[in-house]
Amino acid sequence: MKLAILGYGKMGKTVENIATSRGHDIVYKTSDDIDIDRLKQAEIAIDFSTPEAAYFNITTCLENNIAIVSGTTGWLNRFEDAVKLCKLQAGKFLYASNFSIGVNVFFELNSQLAKMMSGLKEYDVKLREVHHLEKKDAPSGTAISLADHIIKETEYTNWSYPPEDSKNLIPIEAERKAGVFGFHDVTYNSDIDTITISHNAKSREGFAHGAVVAAEWIFKQNDGVYSMKDVLQLNSTT
Numbered sequence: 001m002k003l004a005i006l007g008y009g010k011m012g013k014t015v016e017n018i019a020t021s022r023g024h025d026i027v028y029k030t031s032d033d034i035d036i037d038r039l040k041q042a043e044i045a046i047d048f049s050t051p052e053a054a055y056f057n058i059t060t061c062l063e064n065n066i067a068i069v070s071g072t073t074g075w076l077n078r079f080e081d082a083v084k085l086c087k088l089q090a091g092k093f094l095y096a097s098n099f100s101i102g103v104n105v106f107f108e109l110n111s112q113l114a115k116m117m118s119g120l121k122e123y124d125v126k127l128r129e130v131h132h133l134e135k136k137d138a139p140s141g142t143a144i145s146l147a148d149h150i151i152k153e154t155e156y157t158n159w160s161y162p163p164e165d166s167k168n169l170i171p172i173e174a175e176r177k178a179g180v181f182g183f184h185d186v187t188y189n190s191d192i193d194t195i196t197i198s199h200n201a202k203s204r205e206g207f208a209h210g211a212v213v214a215a216e217w218i219f220k221q222n223d224g225v226y227s228m229k230d231v232l233q234l235n236s237t238t
């Protein structure tokens with residue numbers, strides 16, 4: 001595939017290595033405003049930019065008939081607008097708060113566990129995420145996805161950050177620590193015991209690999225808005 005990389009930072013560079021090793025051509029990469037003529041040389045774009053830039057990058061791709069895969073977090077207040085534009089333009093758009101296969105398995109586990117815990121009123125849930133010091137947004141996109149998945153299965157109505165002590169809200173704690181690529185855990189606590197599930201990323205390879213696999217997958221699909229669930233087709237009941 002002829003690929004454009006929008007956001008040539010830590011993730012953009014890891015994507016470049018993996019995409020090149022899988023035989024793709026990087027025809028355009030930028031860490032700044034898009035040059036549309038250069039973007040148009042690509043068949044598909046992968047965006048790992050910033051919360052401020054992502055929406056513009058995604059919509060610019062859709063307006064120019066370039067399929068777009070985005071993993072940028074912290075811009076989702078505009079997600080529905082991007083979905084509308086994708087449908088209007090008959091484009092291809094895939095978003096994931098986390099592209100790693102392990103985290104997508106963890107998402108399924110989290111939903112299953114939430115379903116099991118939903119009737120057990122003696123337990124309270126909380127989420128925790130730890131990331132490297134350069135991360136711009138908090139809480140992480142992955143933590144928000146985990147909270148949204150729990151909300152779907154239980155009586156919790158929303159999440160809180162910074163964490164609030166409220167029965168209806170799922171508290172999310174965020175910590176910034178050197179060298180952490182991405183750690184998430186979900187804990188159910190009662191007076192009797194504690195149940196915790198967690199995921200720890202050992203590098204950025206898993207995120208970048210998943211994003212390139214998602215780009216290869218969407219390249220072969222019809223127009224539409226897709227998620228990693230569509231790509232991975234994990235064998236689950238949720």
Ligand SMILES: NC(=O)C1=CN([C@@H]2O[C@H](COP(=O)(O)OP(=O)(O)OC[C@H]3O[C@@H](n4cnc5c(N)ncnc54)[C@H](O)[C@@H]3O)[C@@H](O)[C@H]2O)C=CC1
Nearest residue numbers: 007008009010011031032049053071072073097098099207
């Ligand atoms: N979905 C997933 O699996 C993952 C998502 N992320 C997310 O990806 C994003 C990027 O993460 P990192 O690479 O660690 O950050 P980074 O700060 O290393 O890289 C971001 C790059 O975007 C550039 N940039 C700024 N304005 C731009 C614009 N208008 N157009 C294009 N590029 C622009 C910056 O100069 C920088 O080089 C973050 O939102 C992060 O949360 C990170 C890892 C995995």
Ligand SMILES: O=C(O)C1=N[C@H](C(=O)O)C[C@H](O)C1
Nearest residue numbers: 073097098135140141142182
């Ligand atoms: O910024 C990061 O590094 C990461 N961001 C994503 C998020 O916000 O969930 C995914 C991963 O945890 C790494």
